[in-house]
Amino acid sequence: MTDTSPIVRLRDIRLERGGRAILRDINLDVPRGQVVAVLGPSGSGKSTLLSALTGQLVPAAGTVEVLGRAVPRGERELLALRRGIGVLLQGNGLLTDLTAAENVGLPLRTHTELPEPVIRRLVLMKLHAVGLQAAADAYPRELSGGMARRVALARALALDPPLMIYDEPLTGLDPIASGVVMDLVRRLNDTLGLTSIVVTHHVHETLPVADQAIVIANGGIVFAGTPAELEASDDPFVRQFLKGEPDGPIAFDAAPRTPEAA
Numbered sequence: 001m002t003d004t005s006p007i008v009r010l011r012d013i014r015l016e017r018g019g020r021a022i023l024r025d026i027n028l029d030v031p032r033g034q035v036v037a038v039l040g041p042s043g044s045g046k047s048t049l050l051s052a053l054t055g056q057l058v059p060a061a062g063t064v065e066v067l068g069r070a071v072p073r074g075e076r077e078l079l080a081l082r083r084g085i086g087v088l089l090q091g092n093g094l095l096t097d098l099t100a101a102e103n104v105g106l107p108l109r110t111h112t113e114l115p116e117p118v119i120r121r122l123v124l125m126k127l128h129a130v131g132l133q134a135a136a137d138a139y140p141r142e143l144s145g146g147m148a149r150r151v152a153l154a155r156a157l158a159l160d161p162p163l164m165i166y167d168e169p170l171t172g173l174d175p176i177a178s179g180v181v182m183d184l185v186r187r188l189n190d191t192l193g194l195t196s197i198v199v200t201h202h203v204h205e206t207l208p209v210a211d212q213a214i215v216i217a218n219g220g221i222v223f224a225g226t227p228a229e230l231e232a233s234d235d236p237f238v239r240q241f242l243k244g245e246p247d248g249p250i251a252f253d254a255a256p257r258t259p260e261a262a
């Protein structure tokens, strides 16, 4: 039977950093199979939200369920959960003295006891999935920014996680490389049966491949809906964010300012 429960479920979440509430009253369901864009101005708390999904940040209030279970506290259980979450971080995180293939093979060598020929085969499959099989023996410095991002993506996919999290996947990429990466995010999501959460402020590159979008601002979710609904919204928060205007209901420094957020 197909599991129709949300792959991520947040209920009444409050997230604090340094004793200050960054996000409050967050409720969110991420349905399986979707690409969900998490948008918001710099400093609004997008990365903070992600850290609650991976168990790096324990909420001050509320519940977080990922992959059908409450995010655990224990180190061993957290490691098991994280094997089911592929994370592509902003800086790629590729090891410079390893080839593309060795970078992609790293999670397989660290977390499985698969024999070397099987690992080699899996690595080539992952590189093929991102269109870079021919670059297997190249070092990161020999790759363009877009290619390096795709190698990092192949590595995030190495353990076949059902949930992919992308934190600003387009940072530093030109428009063509950005298009290639976002197309890949969508295609891999659909062909591998994944769910993808894409945190970004690259709204116009991300919305075309997203099923749902949420906008975070002023310490909460100010919009949740489809990209078409987002574009059509006349909510002042949404309009200000989409137009990138400094004046409006979103505080310029994006720090929560209301008394209850203190």
Ligand SMILES: Nc1ncnc2c1ncn2[C@@H]1O[C@H](COP(=O)(O)OP(=O)(O)OP(=O)(O)O)[C@@H](O)[C@H]1O
Binding pocket: 017, 018, 022, 040, 041, 042, 043, 044, 045, 046, 047, 048, 049, 201, 254, 255
């Ligand atoms: N370790 C920390 N201690 C204290 N405050 C923090 C910490 N990390 C982040 N913050 C604060 O939390 C707020 C949200 O930061 P966060 O990185 O989640 O925002 P973001 O939306 O991901 O921003 P960006 O788009 O710039 O990456 C910011 O005001 C930031 O200064």
